[in-house]
Amino acid sequence: MNIFKREMKANRKSLIIWSIGVIFMVASGMGKYSSLEGAGGQSMNALMADMPKSLQAIMGTGSLDLSTPIGYYGVLFLYLAVMAAIHAAMLGSNIISKEERDKTIEFLLVKPISRTRMMTSKLVAALVNIVIFNLVTFASSVGLVQKFADGEEVIGDISMLMGGMFILQLIFLVIGTAIAAFFKNAKKATSLATGILLFLFIISIAIDMNEKLDGLKYFTPFKYFDAKLMLKEGGFEPLYLGLSAIVFVGLTIVTYTFYRKRDMNI
């Protein structure tokens, strides 16, 4: 309990900054929708359709209907998801590796707690942090999308997208913790975690650009919860849910196993 409290306090400031960032992101993104709406949404759709496919992929539009608020939000969602993933990966690697980086591990592990318990407290604290981040994104999204929706029901769709984002956050959180648990070099853990994230994101864009790469879609979690797919199908693809579960459980096991067995770097 004490480690949990300590971590909540230590991460409070960063969580507030990230929350403000995501609110700003949603607000400025949806702000652009209002100007788009004024210009007539359909013309925007037509304009996007004329663009080369690679450009569409980078913008994340694809088959989304930009004339509806939720369709437009679907484009924005990609960037919210990337932001949430960066937050989760950095949080995950940092919450573990900072003790070695700051050499406070010699203080912490001499206390009467096992490494497993310490890890659990930290994971729970990180989990609460990403839940808060998710809820902030959810609340600001619902608030702002509804403003443009003219009474249309959007909470359901946004809840679904946020559900996908949460699973994405979980995956990147454990990618972060697994890297920090596996590698002895605490200073490199966070940059490695964000590097992997960037790589996976670029793959997901590349898949959108080039149909030949479609087979790679199982290797990047960003493809698991694609707004285009979720909004069209109205739910999650069971295969991707299964893959997410395997990755999450696998990396959680990696986190615990390696952290318990390896020498602390002091």
Next chain:
Amino acid sequence: MNVIEIKNLTKMYGKARGIEDVSFSVEEGEIFGFIGPNGAGKSTTIRTLLSLIYPTSGSATIFGKDIITAAPEIKKEIGYLPSEVFYYDNMKVMDLLKYSASFYKKDCTKRIRELADIMELDLTKKIDDLSLGNKKKVGIVQGLLHEPKLIILDEPTSGLDPLMQQKFFDLLEKENKKGATILFSSHILSEVQRLCDRVAIIKDGRIVTVEKISTLKENTYKKFKIETNSTIEKDLFKLDGVNQLEQDGSTISFLFRGNINAIMRKIAEIEIANLWIEEPNLEEIFMHYYEKEE
């Protein structure tokens, strides 16, 4: 009863040596010195005992329990002061100490105040703003606040001024009288000599000897220097156990190990002007052990 028992403990960092085949035990209630130069493996041994790192081979027990499988339980009764103290910089001293205390299931507030009083530590300051010596004081309070049965100190005096060192030693002696066992690692021999009952000497990752401080001194030579009124034949002192016999005018000096009566009888035979018999200090004994190994 042995509080610490180390059996053939070896720790390799890849191919690099950490410690090799280290064995010794620390009895309940004693102050045990652990001496050796920098890089000899003192910290490696201690960190292995605390399961911060794991041994390559060999085993050790503390309070009769295995250091790896029973680690969390053992640590309830261990107080540890690392050679360099690192804490969460943005915390206040009191918050850090309370955080530290929260891991032990007892109320330590009174003890924190007591210790901070003795060590003259300001509890309201931020860790970030503390000098090296003051951080060390935080470490001392932090290591002793739960009244541990075993206190492990890794070069504890670096950064402390002599006055504080004195207070710290008094504090340790008090804890020892109350029943705490102390493992004291250092490369400064005088402090070990002052405080410890027994010592283990470690060199290049191996234990050279484990000895009572008193035996360590007994078993070694004494330094003799004799000044005579008239020049005498130095061969008079060519006895068993005499070493480095030197003559400089009317003074003769040598090292002697053995029954001191034999020497005293020889000295009684001659007319002397002055006589010095010196105990070698631990420093010299220590060097002796080191040179012997090379």
